[in-house]
Amino acid sequence: MYSGIPMNYNFNEIEKKWQDHWAKNQTFRAKNNCDQPKYYVLDMFPYPSGAGLHVGHPLGYIASDIYARYKRHKGFNVLHPQGYDSFGLPAEQYAIQTGQHPAVTTEENIKTYRRQLDQIGFSFDWSREVRTSDPAYYKWTQWIFIQLFESWYNNSSDKAESIDTLITVFETDGNAKVDAVCDDEIEVFTASEWNAFSIEQQQEILLKYRLTYLAETEVNWCPALGTVLANDEIVNGVSERGGHAVIRKKMTQWSMRISAYAERLLQGLDQIDWTDSLKESQRNWIGKSVGASVTFNVIPNDTGSAKYKIPVFTTRPDTIFGVSFMTLAPEHDLVSKITTDNQRAEVEAYIKATAKRSERDRMADVKTITGAFTGSYAEHPFTKEPIPVWIGDYVLAGYGTGAVMSVPCGDQRDYDFANHFNIPIPNIFEGIDISEEAYGAKDNVIIANSDFLNGLSYKEATKKAIVALEKLNQGEGKTNYRLRDAVFSRQRYWGEPFPVYYVNGMPQMIDTKHLPIRLPEVEKYLPTETGEPPLGRADVWAWCTESNTVVDNEKVNNTTVFPLELNTMPGWAGSSWYFFRYMDPTNDDVFAREKALTYWENVDLYIGGSEHATGHLLYSRFWVKFLKDRGFVSIEEPFKKLINQGMILGTSAFVGRIVATGDFDGSEDVQTIHTDFFVSKPYADLIISDAEKAKQLMEIIANHYSVENKDQKFARPFTIGVSPTHVKVQYVNASDELDIQGLKSDSEFGDDYKDAIFVSDTGAIITLDTDSDDTFKVSREVEKMSKSKYNVVNPDAICEQYGADSLRLYEMFLGPLEQAKPWNTAGITGVHGFLKKLWKLYMGDSGLNITDAEPSKDNLKTLHKTIKKVEEDIENFSFNTSVSTFMIAVNELTAQKCTSKAVLEPFLVLLSPYAPHITEELWSLLGHEASISTAAFPQFDANHLVESSKNYPISFNGKMKFTLELPLDMSKDDIEKTVMAHEKTIAQLEGRTPKKVIIVPGKIVNIVG
RNA sequence: GCUCAAGUGGCGGAAUUGGUAGACGCGCUGGAUUCAAAAUCCAGUUCCUUUGGAGUGUGGGUUCGAUUCCCACCUUGAGUACCA
Incomplete structure (x- = not known):
């Protein structure tokens, strides 16, 4: 243990001492009952991966920790918790490979995370830690799922309500008047019909209304991962994790009716303080478009007499007279029904061809225009003219109705399609040329050739067209959203089990008082041979309605014992509400007690990565709105202010390996050979630009191989190039010089560098046993930090060598929080040197160097300008x-030889959010018993910054030439006189008379002429 | 393609109600100290053809004065992708 007062800044001892002290005294424990104003600072909790933290991960945590500590100094009761999003794919993939239970590896990974986090000195309240994989936690995730199941969305009240209110309506009035967000095509029934339905029939109907529902949906199936993925888990057509192929597949899945909240999720964005880019991505994801639905009647053809209707959605009902064809998605249900016999072969061939194209191909190739004519015609609602009905894969089955009214003059895709298939392109815009391309703009258009819409603007024509369509009963105004309901089932093991069992195929909720339903044990984490999810391997996975327990599968009799759901919940289930659990983390009766919920309300500051823009951040908002509707919480938005920290990139290091190209064996085949020669960066540049130098090196190489190794092939003429090869950044110093010995003896590179010959800056071969001055410089490049690029920097090593305070300061010093920026360990000596200087300022050469001396004017000026700036900076992040x-x-204080306690003491408080250990140590050396974190933030006093004079920049035509010290209270006239009389002014003017003299008192003087 | 950011020394970056461009730090150069190295300290460090001139991605504009405001363009990064 540490004792006495060391003269040197012994950061390792100091940091350990205070970390232990804070943990032991629970210094950062948040109070639940408190008169102080509250402040809730939250980090996006981490998934505890096996790789541990690299220096990029703590960036956001350091920023939020500074803010949390600052708010404590400002008198707030701060909630700053941390936990783990501990269900997830990597632990399960690892389990599949090794047989290790995911709970075991997760626990180990969490230990590593905790150790790494602790050593950085965060002021987390660990008494509130949550883990999503803890049954005491997921009990409440299951509980929320049940609440969603027991709810429907009432459009009339614009909120979620208990399913009981819906049942009451059904029992008394049927469903005709119900305005709910529900499945399409629900049959209308009366009250008496409802009451006559069997229980199963009733349940089936209710399922179409519930906010979480079981339905056969087309899902993104990832065969390699053996599970479905949500839209936001797919990036560029492949899985976000692992980059595996994804195909479309129909499966029965739990879904969340997030689409019910589309409008509120959109509107709510205006109420929260998030970055514009983040709000913009959510807006795009929700994808609201206002327009009309229009129904086209299919003209009955020879083969079928049925009267089919094609509903479409359009944002441009004003262009309805420009329709010259219709296009259906190839997957559209009507296609097979309306295709004429003549066209059937062509249409079927086309459907087959498009089905074969993967999602990825379709995305990569948007230029090729394909399609087929169905042979059928639809009737224009107004002109009654026949319109050909085509199919084409530019129309998406999943958006709108999967069909469009094609207006080639107003939409480029329709235009291209029409051109390709020689379909007429009628022009309905007055005075606009459409011979080259479609005119898609809404502004400044006047509709023409459109009967009753002629002469109208976009706005007027849209209104009028909708009214006319409504009269015909063939359309109405409609708003469409891109946001789809979210698939909630995963065919995986390591996730929350559903509290659901099945009676005659109908899902039943387990009563909430029997929660949690714990994840069962399985012997393998793979799907079953029959293709069921891993839970299908569990032997004890059935629900007994008599004992209300999970029992052996063999007991399933479908009268009292039923099979349980085999899917598990997705990663976003547990993370969509965890911020509430921190408020009351151990409560077993409710997910958080009301008193805690109303005190802490929502997260005041949320910091995390922007990759969660359309996943976590949207789902959380959805669940919070739902919980509010049902009266469980009182807030509408979970995160008031949100900041995305930028990524920290790595600065990779490369050694230049010489590759030789030539015909080495006389076979006349040109080969490229990787030699054992490596050249220093400056020399590499030299041989590339200087042929003579290259020749010299070639000779050396040729000699080396032919003489020493008796390898004749290098004696032939050849050419050389430099191939950069990644080496570990640990072996490179601040001057980009390589530790050759270190590299050679690194076991990870094996024998790669055993015979390596390193050529120095000057072109000399570096020998390791002589103490020459030859150095070898690497080339550098900024890339994403990753193990494969050997540029990962571990915070453990930084803490050991420089200390946590240096790490914290340096991470902040790198640049603006929200920007991506490269890490370069070399620069840390700057902030580390600063801490040493700080230590020296307080400790002197022979012990505490603090006196009760009156602070000087300069001391106070330095202190107060620092208070002002630091406070402004923290408020602005x-x-x-x-x-x-x-x-x-x-x-400045060092230069002023400041020893005044009245200055040095408050300065420690300013610095303590950034460098909590060294300031805590000096604070206690100054005689304080209580932690520095309890000290009040110093008060700024502007009086100390008042100046009597100003060093004016004197500019000529806007260019500063010299400065002149003048009193601040000097009048404009006197300033002009003084400046004009100055010898340097006279010299500058060289006899010219200035046209104008601009004087801004306290700022500048500008002489024009 | 669309949307949103951002372009400033060798490097990270600072300066925005328009008013001394390059703060602070790294690196580099020279010096002190040292047997030597590390560490520490001091001085210098935008560029150039240096009694001066140029300069914040490029070209224009507004202004006494522009990194900051306006217009056009270029480049890079991120997101998104046939959304009717």
């Missing part, structure tokens, strides 16, 4: 600039 400010302050 500009942490990088306050680190500079601290450096300037310490430089």
Whole structure:
């Protein structure tokens, strides 16, 4: 243990001491009953991966920790918790490979995370830790799922209500008047019909209304992962995790009726303080478009007499007279029904061809226009003219109705399609040329050739067209959203089990008082041979309605014991509400007690990565709105302010390996051979630009191989090039010089560098046993931090070598929080040196160097300008600039030889959010018993910054030439006189008379002429 | 293609109610200290053809004055992708 007062800054001892102290005294425990104003600072909780943290991960945590500590100094009761999103795919993939239970590896990974987090000195309230994979936690995830099941969305009240209110309506009035968000095509029934339905029939109907429902849906199936994926888990047509192929497949799945909340999710964005880009991605994801639904009647053809209707959605009902064809998605249900015999072969061939194209091909190739004519015609609602009905894969089955009214003059895709298939392109825009391309803009159009819409603008024509369509009963105004209901089932093991069992195929909820339903044990984490999810392997996975327990599968009799659901919940289930659990983490009666919920309300500041824009952040908002509707919480939005921290990139290091190209064996085949020669960066540049130098090196190489190794092939003429090869950044110093010995003896590279010959800056071969001055420089490049690029920097090593305070300061010092920026360990010596200077300022050479001396004017000026700047910076989340400010302050106070306690004590408080360990240590050396975190933030006093004079920049035509110290209270006239009389002014003017003299008192003087 | 960011020394970056461009730090150069190295300290460090001139991606514009405001363009990064 640490004792006495060391003269040197012994960060390892100091940091360990205070981390232990904080943990032991629960210094950062948030109070639930408190008169202080609350402040809730949250980080997006991590998935505990096996790789542990690299220096990029803590960036956001450091920023939020600074803010949390700052808010404590400002008198707030701060909730700053941390936990783990501990269900997830990687642990399960690892389990499949090794047989290790995911719970075991997860526990190990969490231990590593915790150790790494602890050593950085975060002020987390660990007494509130949550883990999504903990049954005490997922009990409530299951509970929320049940609440969603027991709810429907009433459009009339614009909120979710208990399913009981819906049943009451059905019992008394049937469903004709119900305005709900529900499945399409629900049959209308009366009250008496409802009451006559069997229980199963009733349940089947209710399922179409519930906010979470079981339905056969077309899903994104990932064969490699053996599970379905949500839209936001697919990036560029492949799985976000692992990059595996994804195909469309119909499966019975739990879904969440998030589409019910589309409008509120959109509107709510205006109420929250998020970045515009993040709000924009959510807006795009929700994808609201306002327009009309229009129904086209199919003209009965020779083969069929049925009267089919084609409903379409359009944002441009004003262009309805420009329709010259219709296009259906190839998957559209009507296609097979309306295709004429003549066209059947062609249509079927086309459908087959498009089905074969993967989603990825379709996305990659948007230029090729394909389609087929069905042979059928639809009737134009107004002109009654026949319109040919085509199919084409540019129309998406999943959006709108899967069919479009094609207006080639107003939509480029329709235009291209019409051109390709020689379909007429009628022009309905007055004075607009459409011979080259469609005119898609809505502004400044005047509709023509459109009967009763002639002469109208987009807005007027849209209104009028909708009214006319409504009169015909063939359309109405409609708003469409791109946002689809979210698939909630995963065919995986390591996730929350559903509290669901099946009676005659109908899902039944387990009563909430029997929760949690714990994840069963399985012997293998793979799907069953019959293709069921891993839970299908569990032996004890049936629900007994008598004992209300999970029992052996063999007991299933479908009268009292029923099979349980085999899917598990997706990763976003547990993370959609965890911020509430921190408020009351151990409560076993409710997910969080009301008192805690009303005190802490919502998250004031949320920091995390932007990759969660359309997943976690949208789902959380959805669940919170739902919980509010049902009266469980009182807030509408979970995260008031949100900041995305930028990614920290790695600075990769490369050694230039010489590759030789030539015909080495006389076979006349040109080969490229990787030699054992590596060249230093400056020399590599030289041989590329200087043929003479290259020749010299070639000779050396040829000699090496032919003489020493008796390898004749290099004696022939050849050419050389430099191939950059990644090496570990650990072997490179601040001057980009390589530790050759270190690299050679690194076991991870094996024998790669055993025979390596390193050529120095000057072109000399570096020998390791002589102490020459030859150095070898690597080339560098900024890339994403990743193990394969050997540029990963572990915070453990940084903490050991420089300390957590240095790490914290440096991460902030790198640049603006929200920007991506490269990490380069070399630069950390700057902030580390600052901490040493700070230590020296307080400790002197022979012990505490603090006196009760009156602070000087300069001391106070330095202190107060620092208070002002740091406070402004923290409020603006500009942490990088306050680190500079601290450096300037310490430089100034050192130069001023300041020893005044009245200045040095408050300065520690300013710095403590950034560098909590060293400030806590110095604070206690100053005689304080209580933690520095309890100290009040210093008060800024502008009086200390008042100046009597100003060093005016004197510019000529806007260019500053010299400065002049003048009193601040000097009048404009006097300033002009003084400046004009100055010898440097006279010299500048060279006899010219200035046209104008601009004087801004306290700012500048500009002489024009 | 569309949307949103961002372009400033060798590097990370600072400066925005328009007013001394390059703060702070890294690196580099020179010096002190040292047997030597590390560490520490001091000085210098945008560029150039240097009694001066140019300069914040490029070209224009507004202004006494533009990194900051306006217009056009270029480049890079992120997101999104046939959404009717």
